[in-house]
Amino acid sequence: MKASETKATLSFSNGGDNVDLPIYKGTLGPDVIDIRKLYAQTGMFTYDPGFMSTASCQSTITYIDGDKGELLYRGYPIEQLATNCDFLETCHLLLYGDLPDQPKKDEFTKLVTNHTMVNEQMQFFLRGFRRDAHPMAIMTGLVGALSAFYHDSTDINNPKHREIAAIRLIAKMPTLVAMAYKYTIGQPYMYPRNDLSYAGNFLHMMFATPCEEYKVSPVLERALDRIFILHADHEQNASTSTVRLCGSSGTNPFAAIAAGVACLWGPAHGGANEAALNMLYDIQKAGGVEKIGEFIKQVKDKNSNVKLMGFGHRVYKNYDPRAKLMQETCKEVLGELGLENDPLFKLAMALEKIALEDEYFVSRKLYPNVDFYSGIVQRAIGIPVPLFTAVFALARTVGWIAQLNEMIGDPEYKIGRPRQLFEGSVQRDVKPIASR
Numbered sequence: 488m489k490a491s492e493t494k495a496t497l498s499f500s501n502g503g504d505n506v507d508l509p510i511y512k513g514t515l516g517p518d519v520i521d522i523r524k525l526y527a528q529t530g531m532f533t534y535d536p537g538f539m540s541t542a543s544c545q546s547t548i549t550y551i552d553g554d555k556g557e558l559l560y561r562g563y564p565i566e567q568l569a570t571n572c573d574f575l576e577t578c579h580l581l582l583y584g585d586l587p588d589q590p591k592k593d594e595f596t597k598l599v600t601n602h603t604m605v606n607e608q609m610q611f612f613l614r615g616f617r618r619d620a621h622p623m624a625i626m627t628g629l630v631g632a633l634s635a636f637y638h639d640s641t642d643i644n645n646p647k648h649r650e651i652a653a654i655r656l657i658a659k660m661p662t663l664v665a666m667a668y669k670y671t672i673g674q675p676y677m678y679p680r681n682d683l684s685y686a687g688n689f690l691h692m693m694f695a696t697p698c699e700e701y702k703v704s705p706v707l708e709r710a711l712d713r714i715f716i717l718h719a720d721h722e723q724n725a726s727t728s729t730v731r732l733c734g735s736s737g738t739n740p741f742a743a744i745a746a747g748v749a750c751l752w753g754p755a756h757g758g759a760n761e762a763a764l765n766m767l768y769d770i771q772k773a774g775g776v777e778k779i780g781e782f783i784k785q786v787k788d789k790n791s792n793v794k795l796m797g798f799g800h801r802v803y804k805n806y807d808p809r810a811k812l813m814q815e816t817c818k819e820v821l822g823e824l825g826l827e828n829d830p831l832f833k834l835a836m837a838l839e840k841i842a843l844e845d846e847y848f849v850s851r852k853l854y855p856n857v858d859f860y861s862g863i864v865q866r867a868i869g870i871p872v873p874l875f876t877a878v879f880a881l882a883r884t885v886g887w888i889a890q891l892n893e894m895i896g897d898p899e900y901k902i903g904r905p906r907q908l909f910e911g912s913v914q915r916d917v918k919p920i921a922s923r
Contacts, residue, residue, distance in 0.1 A: 491509070491510040494507045495520045496508075506525070508525070511545075513545075515550050532908070538728075545899075547584070548581060548720060548722075548890060548893060549720045549722045550562075551722050551803075553804050554805060556806050556807065561585070563586070564808075566808060569716050569812045574715040574716050575596050576592060577715075577716045578599075578719070579592065579595045581719060581720055581885050581886060582653060582888065599654060599658045600658070600681050601658075601681070602654055602658035602659065603658045603659065603681070604678065604679055605666070609629065609632070609636065612632055613666060618670065619671065620671070622667045625667040625670070625671075627749045630656075630744055630880075631745035633656070633659070634741035634742055637652070637655055637741070640655065641741065643891075649740060652888070653892065656888060661692065662679055664693075664877045664881050665677065666692075667877060675697055677697075679692060684712070685715070686708045687703040689711065689881075690703050690711060691703060693869075694869060707820065709819075711868065713813070714813070714816075714861050714864065714882065715882040717861070718809075718879055719883065720885070721883075721886065725753070725756050726757065729746050729747050729749075729750040730747040730887040731890055731891065733747075734895065735894065735902045735903045736903075743891055744888065744891075747883070747887045751879060751883065757876040757880065759796065760857075760858035760859070760865070761876055762797070763862045764866060764872050765872065766795075766796040766797070770834060771831055775834055776830075779838060783845070797855060797859030798842055798853040798854065798855055799854065799856065800856045803852075804852050805852065807854065807856045807857055810855050810860055813857050814855070817863050817867075820864050820868065821867055824867055829867075835859070842854070
């Protein structure tokens with residue numbers, strides 16, 4: 488990280504001394520003002536709720552240009568990765584910094600494949616949950632519990648430990664998600680199949696039963712693989728920042744990822760695709776396509792609490808590039824399954840058309856986002872709505888691990904410790920109870 492020759496000068500209207508602050512230039516994106524010595528020099532902190540204007544770290548992994556609608560993993564556009572690569576190639580890219588050649592891909596695929604099984608004791612751990620527990624409640628427990636089963640790789644400061652923990656997490660997450668699903672519906676767990684692809688194996692563990700053969704559909708396999716690629720990383724979002732903050736204390740990788748899973752559960756983050764589909768269900772119950780006009784009126788009404796879920800994005804002020812790719816996949820999946828005329832999907836497409844044409848939404852840049860389409864695709868595949876966020880966590884695990892590894896390897900990293908603007912009571916004395 489090299490400082491620019493230009494400096495930012497902070498001046499005070501009360502006549503206090505000016506403060507010069509270093510400026511750093513990234514390879515892409517806005518310049519960054521270094522405020523690390525601000526408190527020592529001025530006795531003041533900065534105030535930035537939600538960290539909207541704060542760079543919490545330096546990173547080489549993912550870059551987003553929200554205005555242009557660009558997403559790059561290690562410099563590669565998401566469109567090219569989703570079209571020309573599979574998920575495990577993308578995992579290799581995020582973890583090691585480059586796309587693998589064929590021998591490296593084969594080696595990495597074999598490594599992940601050989602770690603897909605989980606300790607049999609995990610089955611007994613699962614039985615402690617109620618059958619109707621939300622899958623994300625189960626997943627936070629299961630992922631956290633991995634550190635109890637694989638305590639030979641929990642030293643976050645050991646690069647080899649971090650690498651084997653990364654492989655174990657990427658390999659075992661599909662197994663855990665499928666186990667959580669099978670448990671909630673009372674079906675027997677299906678063991679991983681090493682002869683199947685990463686996405687194909689997940690579909691098999693989810694939908695196969697011991698009583699008959701299950702054939703993986705290549706179209707659904709590709710669709711799921713694309714969902715995984717599109718959700719693999721997304722810069723310093725809430726769950727990634729949570730993983731970094733949690734990991735900054737020196738806790739083990741499994742605990743840090745469990746913290747990310749818990750953060751992702753929120754409806755404003757990973758739960759957005761679940762919220763989007765639940766919104767469609769609500770419109771369907773109210774009367775379907777005929778009631779869209781009424782629903783749109785409520786969305787536009789400032790006094791109404793009705794929100795348009797699955798549209799717009801905190802970062803993207805243009806069409807989310809992942810949404811365009813997911814839209815193509817959505818049409819392929821609906822065509823493969825003969826669901827083009829399914830009432831819910833017709834409703835979704837009608838809502839999409841309005842949002843892309845209505846001046847109210849266009850002017851506010853409320854384009855359909857990746858959550859809108861991925862929810863539709865997952866439902867079509869047969870994944871139940873409460874499991875959507877768990878599938879998201881499965882895909883995002885590699886991004887979390889890559890970001891965590893990067894942070895631990897950064898010589899400037901410190902335990903996270905945000906400051907505050909305190910507006911509570913000044914110091915006061917405790918009175919005896921009789922005098923209060």
